[in-house]
Amino acid sequence: MSKEAVDPIDTEATSATEHERSVDPDESGPHPLYEAAPRHRERSKEDVEARLTRAQELANAIQVGLRSVIFGQDETLEHVTTCLLAGGHVLLEGAPGLGKTQIVRTLSTLLSGRFARVQFTPDLMPSDVLGTSLVVSLPNGSKDLQYREGPVFTNLLLADEINRATPKTQSALLEAMGERTVSVDGVSRPLPRPFFVLATENPIEMEGVFPLPEAQLDRFLMKLVLKMPDLATLTAIAARAEEPDLPCAVTTPHDLEATQAIAREIPSAPHVLSFAARLVLATHQIEGARYGAGPRAVQALMSCARARALMVGRACTSIADIKAVAVPVLRHRVALGFEAEAMGVSVEQALAGLLQVVPDAEPKNASGS
Amino acid sequence: MEPVHAAKRPELTSAKRPGVTVVTVVEQARRRLRAQRRASFRVRHGARLFLAAATITALRPLVWPLATHQPLSLGPVRSLILLVIGLVTTGLVFVAATRRLPSALATARRLDIALGLDDIIASALSFATQRDNRSSGFRELTIQRATNTLRGLPLETILPRPTSPHPRRTIASSVLLMLVAVLVGSFDPAWVSLLQRPPTPEEQALVAALVRVAEEANEAPNDPETIDEEERAREDAYSSGGSGSETEDALEIARRRANHAADLMARGNREGALRELSAVRSGDREASRRERELDSALRDLARALQRAEHGTSERGSRAGARQGGEQGGEAGRAPRRARRGKTRPASDVRESLRLLTKRLREPARGSDTETAEAEQRRTLERLQRAAQAAGERAARPGATEAERAAAQSLNRAAEALSRGERDAAADAMAEAAQRAAELERQRRAMSRAAEQMARLLERAGLLERAVRLAMLNRESQSERDAGREGDGRSGTAGASSERASSTAASGARSSALASLAARLAGFEQAESVGTASQLAEPHVPDRRNGRGSTASATRSSRDRVDVHEGTRAVQAIEGLGVDGEPTQAYRDVFPTYDAVIEDALENDHVPPARRDVVRRYFESIRPGAERSP
Numbered sequence: 001m002s003k004e005a006v007d008p009i010d011t012e013a014t015s016a017t018e019h020e021r022s023v024d025p026d027e028s029g030p031h032p033l034y035e036a037a038p039r040h041r042e043r044s045k046e047d048v049e050a051r052l053t054r055a056q057e058l059a060n061a062i063q064v065g066l067r068s069v070i071f072g073q074d075e076t077l078e079h080v081t082t083c084l085l086a087g088g089h090v091l092l093e094g095a096p097g098l099g100k101t102q103i104v105r106t107l108s109t110l111l112s113g114r115f116a117r118v119q120f121t122p123d124l125m126p127s128d129v130l131g132t133s134l135v136v137s138l139p140n141g142s143k144d145l146q147y148r149e150g151p152v153f154t155n156l157l158l159a160d161e162i163n164r165a166t167p168k169t170q171s172a173l174l175e176a177m178g179e180r181t182v183s184v185d186g187v188s189r190p191l192p193r194p195f196f197v198l199a200t201e202n203p204i205e206m207e208g209v210f211p212l213p214e215a216q217l218d219r220f221l222m223k224l225v226l227k228m229p230d231l232a233t234l235t236a237i238a239a240r241a242e243e244p245d246l247p248c249a250v251t252t253p254h255d256l257e258a259t260q261a262i263a264r265e266i267p268s269a270p271h272v273l274s275f276a277a278r279l280v281l282a283t284h285q286i287e288g289a290r291y292g293a294g295p296r297a298v299q300a301l302m303s304c305a306r307a308r309a310l311m312v313g314r315a316c317t318s319i320a321d322i323k324a325v326a327v328p329v330l331r332h333r334v335a336l337g338f339e340a341e342a343m344g345v346s347v348e349q350a351l352a353g354l355l356q357v358v359p360d361a362e363p364k365n366a367s368g369s
Numbered sequence: 370m371e372p373v374h375a376a377k378r379p380e381l382t383s384a385k386r387p388g389v390t391v392v393t394v395v396e397q398a399r400r401r402l403r404a405q406r407r408a409s410f411r412v413r414h415g416a417r418l419f420l421a422a423a424t425i426t427a428l429r430p431l432v433w434p435l436a437t438h439q440p441l442s443l444g445p446v447r448s449l450i451l452l453v454i455g456l457v458t459t460g461l462v463f464v465a466a467t468r469r470l471p472s473a474l475a476t477a478r479r480l481d482i483a484l485g486l487d488d489i490i491a492s493a494l495s496f497a498t499q500r501d502n503r504s505s506g507f508r509e510l511t512i513q514r515a516t517n518t519l520r521g522l523p524l525e526t527i528l529p530r531p532t533s534p535h536p537r538r539t540i541a542s543s544v545l546l547m548l549v550a551v552l553v554g555s556f557d558p559a560w561v562s563l564l565q566r567p568p569t570p571e572e573q574a575l576v577a578a579l580v581r582v583a584e585e586a587n588e589a590p591n592d593p594e595t596i597d598e599e600e601r602a603r604e605d606a607y608s609s610g611g612s613g614s615e616t617e618d619a620l621e622i623a624r625r626r627a628n629h630a631a632d633l634m635a636r637g638n639r640e641g642a643l644r645e646l647s648a649v650r651s652g653d654r655e656a657s658r659r660e661r662e663l664d665s666a667l668r669d670l671a672r673a674l675q676r677a678e679h680g681t682s683e684r685g686s687r688a689g690a691r692q693g694g695e696q697g698g699e700a701g702r703a704p705r706r707a708r709r710g711k712t713r714p715a716s717d718v719r720e721s722l723r724l725l726t727k728r729l730r731e732p733a734r735g736s737d738t739e740t741a742e743a744e745q746r747r748t749l750e751r752l753q754r755a756a757q758a759a760g761e762r763a764a765r766p767g768a769t770e771a772e773r774a775a776a777q778s779l780n781r782a783a784e785a786l787s788r789g790e791r792d793a794a795a796d797a798m799a800e801a802a803q804r805a806a807e808l809e810r811q812r813r814a815m816s817r818a819a820e821q822m823a824r825l826l827e828r829a830g831l832l833e834r835a836v837r838l839a840m841l842n843r844e845s846q847s848e849r850d851a852g853r854e855g856d857g858r859s860g861t862a863g864a865s866s867e868r869a870s871s872t873a874a875s876g877a878r879s880s881a882l883a884s885l886a887a888r889l890a891g892f893e894q895a896e897s898v899g900t901a902s903q904l905a906e907p908h909v910p911d912r913r914n915g916r917g918s919t920a921s922a923t924r925s926s927r928d929r930v931d932v933h934e935g936t937r938a939v940q941a942i943e944g945l946g947v948d949g950e951p952t953q954a955y956r957d958v959f960p961t962y963d964a965v966i967e968d969a970l971e972n973d974h975v976p977p978a979r980r981d982v983v984r985r986y987f988e989s990i991r992p993g994a995e996r997s998p
Binding site (some may be wrong): 044045047048049052087123265266267268269271272312314315316317318319320321360 | 472474478487488489491492493494499504506507508509510511513514559732
C-alpha cells in the first residue's frame with residue numbers, strides 16, 4: 001500500500017512497518033471460502049454455514065483487535081464493527097482524547113487497508129478533500145491537466161471535527177460518502193472499496209462550527225457518542241504505555257467486502273421487518289419531536305441488524321438486533337423540539353422509551369390466530 | 370403473519386419440505402401454550418372466580434329475597450341455584466378467556482424466549498411458511514438450525530404448566546368457601562325469630578285451622594247449596610247493575626291476609642301475623658258496616674213506604690170493605706209481614722211498589738173522581754217521602770250506584786205522578802223496584818261474605834290470642850331469666866311443676882293458655898266428628914236464620930254471660946287479665962262481640978222500636994267509631 005501525503009491535509013497512512021506486520025493480500029490471497037463461493041450461486045447448507053462462521057470469526061477478530069487497543073468503549077467498538085460490516089459510515093461524537101483517532105487507526109491496521117485523516121477546518125476546500133487537476137509537464141515538453149486524488153480515495157477516512165468545515169466542503173464529502181464516487185472535471189472516479197468514513201464531532205467547542213444539516217446527517221449509518229471511561233478503564237489506560245502496539249491485520253479489504261456481501265444476504269423474517277417499520281413510524285409519535293426518522297432509517301436499521309446477526313453467527317435477523325442498534329441508528333435521525341428539550345428529555349431517552357412501548361409483535365398477531 | 374395450520378397446508382406435511390418439524394412442533398406448542406394459559410388462568414384467577422360465585426351466592430338475601438309468603442326452606446335452594454349459576458358463569462368466563470389458541474408466531478417467539486434464542490424459531494417458521502419460492506441458503510440454514518433445536522424437544526419441560534403450590538388445600542378452601550357462601554345465602558332474618566321464638570303447638574294448630582277456614586271461604590261462594598234457588602232466580606231476573614264483586618274482593622282480601630298471617634307465623638314473625646290478623650278484622654268490620662248500610666237503606670225505604678202503605682192499607686181495607694175490592698187487602702199484606710219481621714225489607718219495597726204500580730195502571734172501579742184524586746194524592750205523598758229517604762241515602766258518601774239509581778227512579782215516579790202522568794210514574798216505580806232488588810242482592814252477597822269473614826275472624830281471634838299469650842309468656846320467661854322474678858307469690862292451680870313455681874301473673878297467663886288449649890281441643894274434637902259447616906256453626910252466627918248457636922259454649926259461660934259469643938271474649942279477658950288489669954285491648958276484643966250484636970239485633974229479643982237505640986249504642990262504643998262515616 002502506498003503512502004498517502006496530501007498537503008495541506010494532515011493525512012496519515014499505515015506505515016511500511018505496519019504493512020509488514022499485517023496480512024499481505026497478495027500473499028494470502030482471498031479466502032478460499034469466498035473464492036469457491038460465487039455470490040449468486042446456490043450453495044449447500046454446509047457451505048453457507050461455513051461462510052457464516054468465517055464471517056463471524058472475522059467480525060470477532062476485528063472486535064478483539066479493537067478492544068486490545070481501545071479500553072472501555074466496548075459498545076462503541078461493537079457498533080463501529082457493525083457499521084463496518086454493514087458498509088455504512090459512522091459519526092463519532094465525543095470529547096477530545098477519548099480515542100476517536102485511535103479507533104480509526106487501529107481499524108485500518110486490522111483491515112490492512114489504506115487510511116487517511118483529514119482535519120476539517122473552516123478554510124478547507126472541497127478540492128482539498130476530493131482532489132484537483134494540476135498542470136503537469138509531460139515528458140515531451142507539453143503540459144496537461146492531471147487529476148490528483150484527494151484523501152478521500154482511501155479505505156478508511158477519518159474526518160476529524162467535520163462540523164468545523166464549511167457546508168460546501170461538508171457536502172462534498174457527504175456526496176462522496178453516499179455515492180462512493182468522486183466527480184471532478186466531469187469525470188466520475190470510483191472510490192476504493194471498502195470505503196468507510198468515520199467522522200468526529202467535538203460537542204464542547206461549538207463556537208464557529210457549521211452543524212451538519214439533518215439531510216447530511218442521514219448519510220451516516222450510526223451516530224456514536226463516546227463517553228468518558230470509568231475509573232477502572234482509566235486505571236488500565238494509565239498502566240499502559242503511551243503508544244500501544246497496533247494489532248496485526250486480520251483481514252484484507254477484499255475479504256471485508258466479501259463479508260459485507262454475506263451480511264447483506266442474511267434474511268429477515270416478516271415480523272422483524274414489521275418491527276423495524278413500526279419502530280421508525282413510532283419515532284413520529286414521540287411527544288415533542290420536530291421530525292422523525294425517514295425510510296432510510298429502516299434500511300439502516302436492517303443493515304445494522306444483519307451485520308449484528310452476522311457478528312453473532314446467526315443466519316437471520318431478530319428483533320433483538322433491531323433493538324440493539326436502534327438508538328445509534330435513530331439518534332441523529334430524530335430531532336426533538338423546544339418543548340422536549342425544555343423538559344430535559346433527550347433523544348436517547350425518547351428512543352429508549354419508544355423501545356419499551358412498541359410491541360414486538362403486531363397487535364393482531366398478538367391477539368391469537 | 371397468517372396462522373399456520375399444518376393440516377390445511379398439504380405442502381407442509383411432506384417430509385421433503387423443510388420446516389415440517391418446526392411447524393409441527395409449533396402447533397404442538399400452541400396447544401401446550403393454551404393448556405398452560407388455562408392452568409395459569411386457573412391458578413391466578415380461579416380464586417377470584419370462585420370468590421365471585423361465592424359472593425353471588427352469599428348475596429342471595431339481597432338479590433333474590435324471599436317473599437313473606439314463601440317458606441324459609443326456599444332460601445338454601447335459591448342459594449344453591451345461585452351457586453350453580455355463579456359457577457356456570459365463571460366456567461363460561463374461563464372457557465371464553467382461554468378458548469383461543471395463541472398465534473403460531475407468538476408461540477414460536479415464546480419458544481425462542483424459553484430456549485434463549487433470538488427469533489430463530491420464529492424466523493424459521495416464517496421462512497418455512499412463506500409462500501414465495503425465493504430460496505436462500507441462509508433461510509434454509511435458519512430452518513435447519515430451528516429443526517435441530519426443536520427435534521426431540523420436551524415441550525413439557527420448556528413450557529411447564531403452572532400448578533398450585535397446595536392443591537389439596539386449595540380444593541378444601543374452595544369447598545369450604547362454597548359451603549360458607551351457601552350458608553350465608555340461606556340466611557333470612559326470619560330464621561332468627563323462628564329459632565328464638567318457634568311457634569307453639571297451639572299456634573301451629575290454630576294456624577292450620579285458620580288456613581282450613583280460609584280455603585273453605587274460598588270455595589263457599591261458589592257452593593251452589595249456599596245460595597237459595599229462589600233467591601238465585603230472583604237475582605237473575607234483576608241482573609242489571611253491579612254484582613257482588615266488591616264483596617268477593619273484600620272476602621278474597623281477608624282470605625289472603627289470613628293466609629299471609631299463617632305464612633308469617635310459619636316464619637316466626639308473630640308481629641307481622643298480628644298485623645295481618647288485625648287487617649282481617651278491619652276487613653270484616655268494613656264488610657259488616659257496608660252490609661248494615663245496605664240493610665239500613667232498604668229498611669228506610671221500606672219504612673217510608675210501609676208507613677204510607679200502613680195507613681193506606683188501613684184506609685184501603687176500609688175502602689175495600691166498602692167497595693168489596695181486594696186491592697186494599699193486598700196492600701196490607703206486605704206491611705203485616707214487615708211488622709212480623711219475617712220478610713226482607715227489599716221484598717217489602719218491591720211488594721209495595723208493585724201494588725202502587727198496579728193501582729196507578731188500573732184505578733179502582735166504581736170510585737168517583739174525588740176518591741181517585743185523593744188516592745193519587747196520597748200515592749204521590751208516599752212516593753215523595755220514599756224518594757226523599759232514598760235521596761238522603763244516595764247523597765251519603767260511599768253510596769252505591771244502585772242506591773242512586775233507586776233514588777232517581779223514585780224521583781222520576783213522583784214527578785211524573787205530580788204531572789198526572791200515571792203510566793210514566795208506573796214505569797219509573799217498576800224501575801225503582803228493580804233497583805231495590807239489586808240493592809237487596811248486594812246486601813245478601815255482603816251478608817254471605819261477612820258470614821265467611823266471621824268464620825275467618827273466629828279463627829283469627831283465637832290465633833291472635835294464642836300469639837299474644839305466647840309473646841307474653843316469652844317476655845315473662847325472659848324476665849325470669851334476667852333474675853327479675855316476682856315476690857314469690859304462689860301461682861294458681863297450674864298443671865306442671867314449672868307453672869307452679871312461677872309468679873301469679875305467669876300463672877294467670879298459663880291458665881289462659883290452658884283454656885285456649887282446651888278450647889282448641891274442643892274445636893278439633895268437634896271437627897273430627899262433624900262436617901266443616903257444622904263445626905263452624907257454633908262459633909259463627911247464622912245471619913240468614915237469625916239464630917246464634919252455643920253448641921261449643923260451656924254451661925258456666927252461658928250462665929255467666931247471656932250473649933253467646935261474648936262468652937269467649939269474657940274468657941279471653943279473664944285469661945289475659947293479670948293482677949286485675951286486662952292486658953287485652955278493648956279494640957282487639959270488640960270484634961268478637963260484633964257478630965253477636967248483629968245477631969241479637971236480628972232476633973226478636975230486642976223490640977223493633979228499640980233496635981235503633983241499641984244499634985246506635987253499639988255503634989258509639991265501636992273502636993274507631995268516631996272516624997267511620
